[in-house]
Amino acid sequence: MSVTTSNYYGKIFIxxxxxxSVAASAAxxxxxxxxxxxxxxxxxxxxxxxxxxxxxxxxxxxNGNRIFIDLFVILKYGxxxxxxxxxxxxxxxxxxxxxxxxxxxxxxxxxxxxxx
Amino acid sequence: MQKTINGAMFRKMVIGAYNNLDANKKYxxxxxxxxxxxxxxxxxxxxxxxxxxxxxxxxxTNNMDGLAESFSKGALRGARGNxxxxxxQIIRGLSTELGLHNDFTTKNFADAMAVxxxxxxxxxxxxxxxxILTVIRVMAESAEAIAxxxxxxxxxxxxxxxxxxxx
Numbered sequence: 520m521s522v523t524t525s526n527y528y529g530k531i532f533i534x535x536x537x538x539x540s541v542a543a544s545a546a547x548x549x550x551x552x553x554x555x556x557x558x559x560x561x562x563x564x565x566x567x568x569x570x571x572x573x574x575x576x577x578x579x580x581x582n583g584n585r586i587f588i589d590l591f592v593i594l595k596y597g598x599x600x601x602x603x604x605x606x607x608x609x610x611x612x613x614x615x616x617x618x619x620x621x622x623x624x625x626x627x628x629x630x631x632x633x634x635x
Numbered sequence: 636m637q638k639t640i641n642g643a644m645f646r647k648m649v650i651g652a653y654n655n656l657d658a659n660k661k662y663x664x665x666x667x668x669x670x671x672x673x674x675x676x677x678x679x680x681x682x683x684x685x686x687x688x689x690x691x692x693x694x695x696t697n698n699m700d701g702l703a704e705s706f707s708k709g710a711l712r713g714a715r716g717n718x719x720x721x722x723x724q725i726i727r728g729l730s731t732e733l734g735l736h737n738d739f740t741t742k743n744f745a746d747a748m749a750v751x752x753x754x755x756x757x758x759x760x761x762x763x764x765x766x767i768l769t770v771i772r773v774m775a776e777s778a779e780a781i782a783x784x785x786x787x788x789x790x791x792x793x794x795x796x797x798x799x800x801x802x
Contacts, residue, residue: 547760550720554760595758597727599714606717609673 539574545614551603639738642697653688679716686713703734728754745778
C-alpha cells in the first residue's frame with residue numbers, strides 16, 4: 520500500500536517502504552536506540568537474501584493519507600526507557616510528517632530487547 | 636588552593652549546576668534545532684537536572700559513593716527528551732568514576748569526564764557531531780592534559796570550560 524495525495528498536476532504516491540526507511544533512520548538517530556529488529560521469522564529470511572533492508576524493524580500501515588507506524592527496537596542498558604520511547608515517537612512523527620507531508624496518526628514503540 | 640573535593644563540596648557543586656541551568660534554560664531552548672526543532676531542550680535538561688539535584692539533596696550521607704549513586708539515579712529517573720537522556724548518560728559515567736574516590740582530584744575528575752563522554756557516545760547508534768556529544772568529548776580530551784599541569788580545581792575548571800566555549 521502507499522499513501523496518496525493529489526494536486527492540480529496529478530497524483531503523488533509514497534510507498535510504505537519509503538516511509539519505513541525514513542522512520543528507521545530517524546529512530547537510529549535517537550539517543551539510546553541500539554538497533555531495530557525484525558519481528559517475524561520470515562523477515563529474517565528475507566534479510567538473508569537481500570543485501571540491505573532499509574526499513575528493518577518498522578511496520579507501516581497506511582490508510583488514505585494517514586500513516587500508522589509500528590517500531591521494534593533494542594535499547595541500550597542503563598537509560599530511561601520511557602524517556603527514550605517518548606523521544607522516538609516525537610522524532611519519527613516530526614521527520615515523517617516533514618518528509619511526506621502526510622499526517623502520522625500513531626507511532627507504537629515496542630521495546631523487544633536491551634543490550635548491555 | 637582547592638586540591639581535592641569531598642562529598643559535601645560535591646553536593647554544593649550539583650546544586651550550583653542546577654541553579655545555573657535554571658537561569659540559562661531559555662537560552663538553551665533557543666539553540667534547539669536537532670532532531671526536532673521544538674525548542675524544549677533547555678527545559679528537558681532542566682527537568683533532568685532537577686530530578687538529579689533533588690535526589691542528591693535527599694541523600695543522607697556525605698560519602699562520595701552514596702552521593703554519586705543518587706546523582707546518577709536521579710538523572711536517570713528524571714531523564715526527558717534526547718538531551719536529557721544524553722545528560723543522564725554523561726552523569727552516569729561521571730558518577731561511576733567519582734564514586735570510587737572519597738576525595739577526588741583534578742586527575743580523577745578528568746578520568747570521570749572521559750568515562751562520561753564514552754558512555755554518552757555508546758548510547759547513540761549513529762552519533763551526530765555538532766551536538767552536546769562533541770562538546771563533552773572535546774572537553775574530556777583536553778581535561779586530561781589540563782589536569783596533569785594543574786592540580787588546583789579553580790584553575791582546572793576555568794581552563795576546561797574555556798575549551799568548551801572555544802569549540
